[in-house]
Amino acid sequence: MNKMNKMNKQIITPFTVQADERIDYDKIVNQFGSTKISVKLLERFQKIIGKKIHHWLTRNLFFSHRDLNLILDNYEKGKTFYLYTGRGPSSEALHLGHLIPFMMTKWLQEVFNVKLVIQLTDDEKFLWKSGKLVDFQYLARENAKDIIACGFDSENTFIFTDSNYIKELYPNVLKIQKLVNFNQIKGIFGITQSDCIGKISFPAIQAAPSFYDSFPHLFCENTPCLIPCAIDQDPYFRMTRDVAPKLGYIKPAILHSKFFPSLRGIDKKMSSSDLSSSIYLTDTMEMIKKKINKSFSGGKESIEKHREYGADLEIDVPFQYLTFFMEDDDKLEQIRSDYSSGKMLSGEVKKILIDILQKLVLNHQKKREKISDDIINKFFEK
Ligand code: TRP
DSSP states (O other): OOHHHHSOOEEESSSOEEESSSOOHHHHHHHHTOEEOOHHHHHHHHHHHTSOOOHHHHTTSEEEEESHHHHHHHHHTTOOOEEEEEEOOOOSSOBHHHHHHHHHHHHHHHHHTOOEEEEEOHHHHHHHSSSOHHHHHHHHHHHHHHHHTTTOOTTTEEEEEHHHHHHHHHHHHHHHHHHOOHHHHHHHHOOOTTSOHHHHHHHHHHHGGGSGGGOTTTOSSOOOEEEEEEGGGHHHHHHHHHHGGGGTOOOOEEEEEOOOOBTTBTTSOOOTTOGGGSOBTTOOHHHHHHHHHHSOOOSOSSHHHHHHHOOOTTTOHHHHHHHHHOOOHHHHHHHHHHHHHTSSOHHHHHHHHHHHHHHHHHHHHHHHHTOOHHHHHHHHOO
């Protein structure tokens, strides 16, 4: 085998996340040309907001950015910005991974007290998947309940579906469409000649909310935008940043997260057709327990061996999940040390995780239940 073949091949686009081995995030940063979040930037962040920054930042789960420093510079000078994130409504039940950008966005909204727009791309899912448009419109509204359940403030949050809000977006969509040609779209998104023409023009629709005047009811002056998202969405915003100055806008800043691992192993993909590869927000407490107990462990096969060698935390899914959902840094460090030395067993770690996830999911389900049509409408109204 030559050297090329041995290299970990990975494909990261908004439509495919694929790696032969573990995802190499440094490689993505190099390929995409984003910037890793440095300790120095985090220290500045903390100083500016005057409180502890989110553990997903300190733990490097949000690990890369574009122009986050400029957002902070401006904020320090008393200038505001707005947040933009979104979801493609492809299924009724969201899994834990889907919540991550929204939970981060919620924290950012609270810390900076800024406006937030959330795009539900019913059009995107209609174009890429099979199904009727009305089905994706329905899913968008169902998914909005899960998003609202994350605790967003309706005064400061505007949620829209593309198929409905397109009239307002269209002037900016047009200006973007005029500046991007088919070759660029082919290069950035891997779209081919035989894809339907809707796919070719869709990226302009995901780009448009990055520009403040797509929301005339919210902003009247050129306001910078910060987009928290998983790093697979970066191609859309590379394109957006490319056209922004040509149209007189500030380039949107981006905050990138890593991918949330599958229960089957950190190198496996979470798949919506494989229900046991992730924890769904609709799972019962019993299902959560079963799934975590069956999840891929980095512990050793026998207790004797485990006590001697300890667990491999890098590949241990329950431990990786704890880095996302155990907020207490000291407790997490204790587990890191005890589990990797073999003092703690895999079953004990799983039990701690089950407890945390059951509480989180139950809490989410209770909040979601209370979201009436009236509440949803408050977020959708202009
Ligand atoms: N394309 C995204 C998805 O499939 C949805 C989306 C639209 C989005 N706008 C966004 C995600 C902005 C992050 C940020 O899930």
